[in-house]
Amino acid sequence: PISKISEIARDHKILFAVDAAQTAGCCPINVEAFGVDFLAFSGHKGLYGPPGTGGLYIREGCEAKLxxxxYGGTGSYSEFTHQPDFLPDKYESGTPNTAGLAGLKASVRFVLDRGISQIYKHENNLAEALRAGLRNIKGVTVYSSGQLTPQPQLSVVSFNIAGFTPSEVAVQLEEKHRIMCRPGLHCAPLAHQTIGTFPQGTVRLSPGYFNTLDEIKTVVKAIEEIANQATCPMKDNGTVLLSSLEER
Incomplete structure (x- = not known):
């Protein structure tokens, strides 16, 4: 899909930017094959780097259009009163996050050493086990696009429990079971409007490379315990299929 969108953008002389915050480190990325002009990524998600790190790929020639x-504080040409016009100084004002970037370098090396495909395989196995376990719990709705598209899913699982708000579920998971998750709209209100979960959102779990299948079983058991507490009428368990939205 990215390559096709890129072709349409080029045909209409539109600059094309891709948000790879959730996919960098999880899926192979080839900016040349994709034909993108810009690609932004975060360092603290699939790349396992420190918070506050990330990067922006700029196709050669596009820097003149951005x-x-x-402005200011580049440190490279302090005698000038204007911003440098060359990369990367043009977009790197102020003191860089040196410690964070050192951590990002180490984490990228870790991902490359382990192999993106190997990391994806492990994370995907955990995510599929989690989805399967949640679908068997009465009152739990899993939001998934996997059954309608051949595109691979990432290890992000969104769900809701009938009778509870996402925040209520998150509090119980953390306080009673020491399980961390993220409730709410996940900085994507339009996505939640699309799948019908706005304004409360969903509960989101993201199995990672360092998680185990036993931990997934523990999570499923904890969610089942919470679902069994519901006192209001519950919806049938199942999966909401999304035809136009990937899970992340």
Whole structure:
């Protein structure tokens, strides 16, 4: 899909930017094959880097069309009163997050050493086990696009429990079971409007490379315990299939 969108953008002379915050480190990315002009990624998700790190790929020649968001403090040509016009200084004002970038370098090396395909295989196995376990719990609705599209899913699982808000589920998971999750709209209100979970959102779990199948079983058991507490009428368990939205 990205390559096709890129072709349409080029045909209409539109610059094409891709948000790879959730996919960098999880799926192979080839900016040349994709034909993208810009690609942004975060360092603290699939790349396992420190918070506050990330990067922006800019196709050669596109830097002339993109104005800096912040000016000043480049440190490279301090005698000038204007922003440098060359990369990366044009977009790197102020003191860089040196410690964070050192951590990101180490985490990228870890991902490359382990292999993106190997990491994806392990994470996907855990995510599929989690989805399967949740679908067997009465009152739990799993939001998934996997049954309608051949595109691979990432290890992000969104669900709701009838009778509970996402925040109520998150509090119980953390306080009673020491399981961390993220409830709410996940910085994507339009996505939640699309799948019908706006304004409360969903509960999101993200199995990672360092998680185990035993931990997934523990999570499923904890969610089943919470679902059994529901006192209001519950919906049938099942899966909401999304035809136009990937899970992340």
């Amino acid at each position: 104005k800096p968001l912040v």
